[in-house]
Amino acid sequence: MRRSRLTLTLALGLLVVLAGCLGPLQTTPSATDRSTDGTTLSTTGTGSVDAEADLAVVSVAVVATAQSADDARGQVASDVERMRTALREANIPDDAVTTSSFAVYPEYDYSDGERTERGYRAVHSFRIETDPARAGEVVDVAVGNGASEVQGVSFTLSDETRAELRAQAIERAVTAARADADAMAGAAGLSITSIETMSTSGGFAPVERFDVAESAAGGDARTTFEPGPVSVSVTVQVTYRAA
Known part of the structure; x- marks a missing residue:
């Protein structure tokens, strides 16, 4: 009888301990479990910069x-x-004259x-590279x-100038995209908090244009060119987060 009471007492104590262990479970949410407050806004901005060409590319062919x-x-x-x-002799350096293609066919x-x-x-x-002012010459x-064909004349930008103008165009494009994002957020009662993603695309467009004018010295005609500006345009796509 005494042993039965002792067994019952131990059983009750064990139940009390288990009840304490099985009480209300509390957890702390991890960083990945927390939801991020805010709304995303996507905008597109375009920036453009015009400049005078600083490089002319004359394409000619010798044919026989x-x-x-x-x-x-x-x-x-x-x-x-001979060419x-x-x-x-006209002070066009050898490294400015490069072969673009060669073929012999029946x-x-x-x-x-x-x-x-x-x-x-x-x-x-x-392909002959020169200063735009010397393209006609x-x-x-x-x-x-010796050249039998003029296959084209383009007025473009050197790599250094192109990179400089592209940076300016990107800055203008980003400014335009942010202005639209601020307007959208303001209309919705929100404020831009950060940039989610950003990408860019775009380039430049070379200009091809020329006419023929009479030489001031004598009756021989000389080729002259009137290049227009070269435009560098960039488009950026930006996704912002607002709250």
């Missing part, structure tokens, strides 16, 4: 046709040397439903000394 591939190639090689010599005459080989054509194309020197 002959009965054999080697004769066509040889004639082009001779004319190329490059004339450019050197030409065919299609008549009466038949294909007849009529010779070979060789084409050596060049470069065209005249090249064409007057």
Whole structure:
């Protein structure tokens, strides 16, 4: 009987201890469990900067046709040397004249439903970089000394100038995006608190334009160019957080 009472007492004590351990469970939320207050706003801003071109790129080609591939190639090689010599004498440095393409291929005459080989054509194309003020002179020197084609003239920006203007355009684009975000947040009774994401895209557009004018000294015509401004435009996409 005494042992039964002792057993009952121990059992009751154990139940009391377990009841204390199984009381109301309390937890502390982790950082990942806490919800972040705020609303996201996405805006797009565009910035643009105009500048005068500081680099002209003249694309010319020396072309020759002959009965054999080697004769066509040889004639082009001779004319190329004559053109490059004339450019050197005009103080156009060798590193400003680079090959953009070279090809020798057969030409065919299609008549009466038949294909007849009529010779070979060789084409050596060049990219000539110069100051915009000298672009017309470069065209005249090249064409007057072996170049058969002027494939294009573009007025653009040097890498250094382009990077500088792009930075200015980005600054303007970000300012425009923030102004829109502030207006949106204000209309909703919120304030911008931080930037969630930001990305950018855009570039610049080279200008191609020229005309021919009479030389002031004599009756020979010379090529002159009137380049327009080069525009550097950047678009930014920004997502803000507001509360």
